[in-house]
Amino acid sequence: MMDGFTATAKKVLTLDTMNPNVKKVEYAVRGPIVQRAAQIEKELAQGVKKPFTEVIRANIGDCHAMGQKPITFFRQVLALCLYPDLLEDNKFPEDVKSRAQRILQACSGGSLGSYSTSQGIELVRQDVARYIERRDGGIPSNPDNIYLTAGASDGIVTMLKLMVSGEGPSRTGVMISIPQYPLYSAALADLAAVQVNYYLDEEKCWSLDISELQRSLKEARKHCSPRVLCIINPGNPTGQVQSRQCIEDVIRFAAEENLFLMADEVYQDNVYAGGCEFHSFKKVLFEMGPEYSDRVELASFHSTSKCYMGECGFRGGYMEVVNLDPDVKLQLTKLVSVRLCPPVTGQALLDLVVNPPQPDEPSYHTFIQERTHTLAALAEKAMMTQQILNQVSGIKCNPVQGAMYSFPRIQIPPKAVTAAQENGQTPDMFYCMKLLEEKGICLVPGSGFGQRDGTYHFRMTILPPTEKLKIVLVKIKEFHQSFTQQFS
Template identity: 55%
Template sequence: MFSMRLITQTYGLVSKRLLASSARTMTSNRVLTADNINPNVITMQYAVRGPIVIRAVELEKELAKGATKPFKSVIKANIGDAHAMGQVPITFIRQVLACVTEKSLMERGGYPPDVIKHAEEILGGCGGNSGGAYSQSTGVDIIRKHVAEYIQRRDGGIPCDPENVILSGGASESIRNVLKLFMQHSAGGKKTGIMIPIPQYPLYSASIEEFNLGQVGYYLNEENAWSLDEAELERSLAESRKDFNTKVLVVINPGNPTGQVLSRENIESIIKFAHKHKLFLMADEVYQDNVYAEGSKFHSFKKVLCEMGKPYTDLELASFHSVSKGYMGECGLRGGYVEFHNLDPEVYVLFKKMISAKLCSTVLGQAVIDCVVNPPQPGEPSYDLWKRERDAVLASLKERAVLVQKAYGSIEGISCNPVQGAMYAFPQIHLPKRAIEKARSLNQEPDFFYAMQLLENTGVCIVPGSGFGQKEGTYHFRTTILPQPALMKEMLDRFGKFHARFLEEYKD
């Protein structure tokens, strides 16, 4: 019964089919049921694709079948999925990928020589000169080398050994692989605690739950542009230690869902904190190309800790990057990597053994990584187009970052920090007491209730703040800045009207 309740609560809004079948299920003679399934699968949540998004997909299908709704289209601002929101692929990347895929294209003419050179170099690293061969589990060697060169350039010459770079299907896979190392199966012992920001990207909370680790939240300082506060880190760690053996500190910079870009000073204080308490650092830096605010700059944790010198250089660090974000937004192609710094060599051997059972990540996803870390250079035939396309995407994102913050910030009952980087705003909504009571009466989080009302009435799909975590008694939502300008205007228009009606309906 326990599990039934939980599922009904979470998925109640979209589970008509499920509920219809539950009578059958309750007397199920099946081997695997919700009452004996891996319990962590029941408790884990991933809000970015949770019930609201599932309902949005249903609504889309209903509209496609001609259903009448108070809106003509669903606008998905729930997920950082640039191409789905109309962003056009970077020509250079797709040309290289096409040549890697179908080699005869390179002979047929029509491709710039640097595209061909690039494709040939990738294929040269593949078994049988085909992307259809498995790569080593760590990835294609020449691509790992290019990643290392990219990191070294990015970090002003601080050395990066290709041997420390492991490619994966998106950064998510690497992040999960690293977290997995900290699992303890022994009964009785304390779980390993993983410090994550609140609000956080729910990949962390979901994976921590799935892997039976301990979630240790530290609050970001909303009043100070979502920065990290050392006192709060200390509080969080100290409190965690009664329940957990806390060993890992996760930092997301630029921030998801909060869009902040950490100052160098702030990063230094975090590094000192990690050193003081002997924590393993995980730096989620997948938005490193997405920095918009004047005066903001991306500093990698690797660079900062190396420049700080001993003893900070000796910290263990795993830092992550992805082809899903940046200016390329190639989410569906699944490319990412982790760079380890100062990982125990024995642990590294074990890590490589662990990932070997999964064989390898997609070779075409790896090829995209190669294009991202090793783009056309000035003077090469593809350079001008590549630069024009990249600059246009980043400039447009920058515009939308400002637009979104201004639009939400100007609505009554909503406050919104600047979007310094990444692809999201995380505005706070000040909900009327009656709306909160109404939500509680439905056994829903108030911001979940708000987001579902928004979706059902306007077709706008955002993710409630409760899916990311937030300070008790505050309510937020995450919206991407990805809809193209016209759609963005439409979205903000629908949102503004809904919000005014909502306030009117639930005013105290």
């Protein structure tokens, strides 16, 4: 035993000695509501009587956890990649076998268990570049500008790490939409960057107004150095789809104000509303001509976790960088090399997403059928969510144009606001916690995403199966009516 050692020796790592930035990190979609939901599930399993028989989690965009079926082609190819002996099995279509062999040949040692290069398997990056070119009508994409990532989140955080510098008034400011996806606020808190809020217009279906960007930027320049503008399109949690005109306006604004653009486009296949269409920032940027395409710096992100795939657990994704300074690009490559490589199973899945079965291949019919069914079901549930919630007095839900969520505004009576304050909670946290305890419905309060002062919201996913989603919506309707009556 070391001299002087005592049983009362203090811990090296305490709340006082740990990184103070970590204590500022909050992540609403896995916050106190979700932790309480897990406790209630255990209580139900132990036989504790509740006014409901199950907790329905509508708090997070976890497609398969909500019952969405995997795409057969993806899982078949991955099964063969993970267990190549199945290549001898005649149950699998020939295009599945050839695709698995192609991916395995691109892996070191012919195994998904090998590390890849830090930027990602070259074959997959080439396929991603071809996918982007097809999506954007032939605008070139260079595989060397593609970085494969562990979901889009990994790429977003990596780029923010590159951006943040300075102290005091020179500290990097990052403009994020309010409401926002809490990844952004959490990452900025962790990096001690300055969060610069700009507000989406709820009265105009969560649209983005350039005058609001200008107001936000002007205010921020008084206390930090804004360098980055983050856009989520289609929106999370708000479900809006930006018009092409809006995207052009944003690009002009970024060019005029010398801002780096980060475009989170993980819901690009999730567009439901008539008259709405996804336009990539990359495509619009290049169609605006060299005045913009030669100088606006852009990083765009996509993921295997959303759209019709919903393969959250595989952690697959990519980012494409445009007009990045060559010296900075070397630093980016160095930074991603620290984590060795993205998950190789996620890279394999991504390759299938960007290079799906073709019309002359045996898996094509089933693939198209499954893809179409999944997206059609989401579109139906988006419409149903909006219609049912808008029938409730005191709830207003904008059209769910895209993505996987609704973000309804709720009226909370003054007595409930007071009760929440006495309970040390925000009013919408108080509301959502009571909904969970009384109805077994797990939602996320709008305060976790940001909202204008004096307004209250919740975010719910539209992912549960149609019949279960109807139950969720009816229970919310019943709860809101009784909650309003209780605190009126």
